[in-house]
Amino acid sequence: MSGKSVKQNATVNKQPFQYDAVIIGTGPGGEGAAMQLAKAGRRVAVIERHDSVGGGCTHWGTIPSKALRHSVSRLIEYNTNPLFNAGDQAIHLTFQDILKHAGAVIRKQSRLRGSFYARNDVQVIQGEASFIDDHHISITRKDGSVEQISTAQIMIATGSRPYTPTDIDFSHPRIYNSDSILSLKKDPKSIIIYGAGVIGSEYASIFRGMGVKVDLVNMRDRLLSFLDTEISDALSYHLWNNGVVIRHNEEYTSVEGRDDAVVLNLKSGKKMRADCLLFANGRTGNTDMLNLEAVGLKSDSRGQLKVDENYKTEADNIYAVGDVIGYPSLASAAYNQGRFAAQAMISGHCPASLVEDIPAGIYTIPEISSVGKNEQELTAQKVPYEVGRAQFMHLARAQIANTQVGSLKILFHRESKKILGIHCFGERASEIVHIGQAIMQQEGEANTIEYFVNTTFNYPTMAEAYRVAAINGLNRIF
Numbered sequence: 001m002s003g004k005s006v007k008q009n010a011t012v013n014k015q016p017f018q019y020d021a022v023i024i025g026t027g028p029g030g031e032g033a034a035m036q037l038a039k040a041g042r043r044v045a046v047i048e049r050h051d052s053v054g055g056g057c058t059h060w061g062t063i064p065s066k067a068l069r070h071s072v073s074r075l076i077e078y079n080t081n082p083l084f085n086a087g088d089q090a091i092h093l094t095f096q097d098i099l100k101h102a103g104a105v106i107r108k109q110s111r112l113r114g115s116f117y118a119r120n121d122v123q124v125i126q127g128e129a130s131f132i133d134d135h136h137i138s139i140t141r142k143d144g145s146v147e148q149i150s151t152a153q154i155m156i157a158t159g160s161r162p163y164t165p166t167d168i169d170f171s172h173p174r175i176y177n178s179d180s181i182l183s184l185k186k187d188p189k190s191i192i193i194y195g196a197g198v199i200g201s202e203y204a205s206i207f208r209g210m211g212v213k214v215d216l217v218n219m220r221d222r223l224l225s226f227l228d229t230e231i232s233d234a235l236s237y238h239l240w241n242n243g244v245v246i247r248h249n250e251e252y253t254s255v256e257g258r259d260d261a262v263v264l265n266l267k268s269g270k271k272m273r274a275d276c277l278l279f280a281n282g283r284t285g286n287t288d289m290l291n292l293e294a295v296g297l298k299s300d301s302r303g304q305l306k307v308d309e310n311y312k313t314e315a316d317n318i319y320a321v322g323d324v325i326g327y328p329s330l331a332s333a334a335y336n337q338g339r340f341a342a343q344a345m346i347s348g349h350c351p352a353s354l355v356e357d358i359p360a361g362i363y364t365i366p367e368i369s370s371v372g373k374n375e376q377e378l379t380a381q382k383v384p385y386e387v388g389r390a391q392f393m394h395l396a397r398a399q400i401a402n403t404q405v406g407s408l409k410i411l412f413h414r415e416s417k418k419i420l421g422i423h424c425f426g427e428r429a430s431e432i433v434h435i436g437q438a439i440m441q442q443e444g445e446a447n448t449i450e451y452f453v454n455t456t457f458n459y460p461t462m463a464e465a466y467r468v469a470a471i472n473g474l475n476r477i478f
Contacts, residue, residue, distance in 0.1 A: 388473020
């Protein structure tokens with residue numbers, strides 16, 4: 001037999017993989033990767049252990065909590081607006097009432113996301129995935145049946161879940177984490193929220209807006225210490241002014257779930273009692289069920305995996321994106337990570353990377369959003385910056401909408417006029433910040449605070465705050 005014939009027979013006998021790529025998880029990271037790979041002509045499948053696509057972002061995290069926040073914000077607006085409620089008794093909605101709206105949004109989002117997979121011929125496989133080896137995955141379905149599939153490349157995009165320490169009984173009907181709180185059936189009169197990070201602060205706003213007595217326990221000496229100090233102080237004051245009791249520098253020793261209440265015992269000797277407790281102190285990557293040992297991978301204590309600049313793990317054909325790789329752990333960033341990683345899977349390297357200044361959106365009531373450096377960082381770096389401010393109470397649009405709480409702050413270099421940071425506290429802050437972000441991203445002299453003085457904004461708008469803040473800041477230059 002000739003050498004050519006042997007080579008041909010070897011090619012014929014070689015078993016091809018069922019898929020070019022399999023993605024585990026259908027959250028933002030998995031979706032971004034699946035769409036990018038499918039559009040490049042790859043045979044793609046995604047594995048989702050839940051009944052519908054969307055991941056934790058759609059079903060338990062970002063979408064439901066922001067839908068809850070929106071409903072409560074509108075409730076507050078109605079009850080405090082004399083045009084609609086002139087001295088009459090305030091309207092009260094139960095937690096279940098506002099969950100109905102969140103449920104409708106979740107269903108719409110899940111159907112929409114599902115249509116993306118169908119339109120791009122990406123097969124959705126329901127079941128729980130675990131590795132057999134670096135090219136084979138076992139899928140356990142809800143009925144107990146097991147299927148095996150083969151693939152050339154794999155992406156882990158399994159997201160994260162709330163951290164639940166073993167010394168707390170989360171099966172108790174009065175003790176919740178940030179996922180299970182969505183199953184709250186009875187309206188509590190009081191709640192303890194342990195953990196004053198982004199999730200804890202958001203839920204403190206939500207429950208207080210519903211008239212629930214809220215105790216917010218913070219392990220640090222200030223709220224959201226990564227924020228600009230003035231913004232952090234503004235949030236603390238606003239929560240305090242609305243009746244939230246914030247306890248800083250506290251840690252628990254034990255949690256007692258009783259028939260009629262929950263008691264939180266603190267290291268300082270304090271005891272706290274409420275109808276229920278929401279534990280919102282950190283998250284853990286969903287990697288423990290994947291049988292990582294079979295492919296030579298090991299997660300850290302927080303369930304996270306190490307990846308290189310191309311989102312490749314220590315296994316050559318396995319990539320990871322989203323919460324399972326840590327920072328920035330944002331749905332917005334995860335989608336782009338998925339797209340970039342997919343391009344690396346195709347070409348061997350990422351043609352792009354996440355922007356250096358990733359905007360942060362915190363959906364408290366009112367909202368917080370920021371991008372770029374804060375005052376503490378610039379002061380420590382000895383950057384000669386100046387500050388421009390606009391108070392929402394002075395804007396015609398805010399007065400019309402009765403959303404006068406809050407302000408916009410622009411930090412810029414006093415010599416080059418380059419924008420260094422944008423910080424916003426108030427209604428629609430997460431939208432407003434993107435105007436400043438767009439100018440910050442411009443190259444060279446195009447990034448300048450003078451843009452906001454020289455352009456024309458619609459009037460009246462919240463965007464006008466940029467012109468007001470820019471003039472305010474430039475007036476400080478001498």
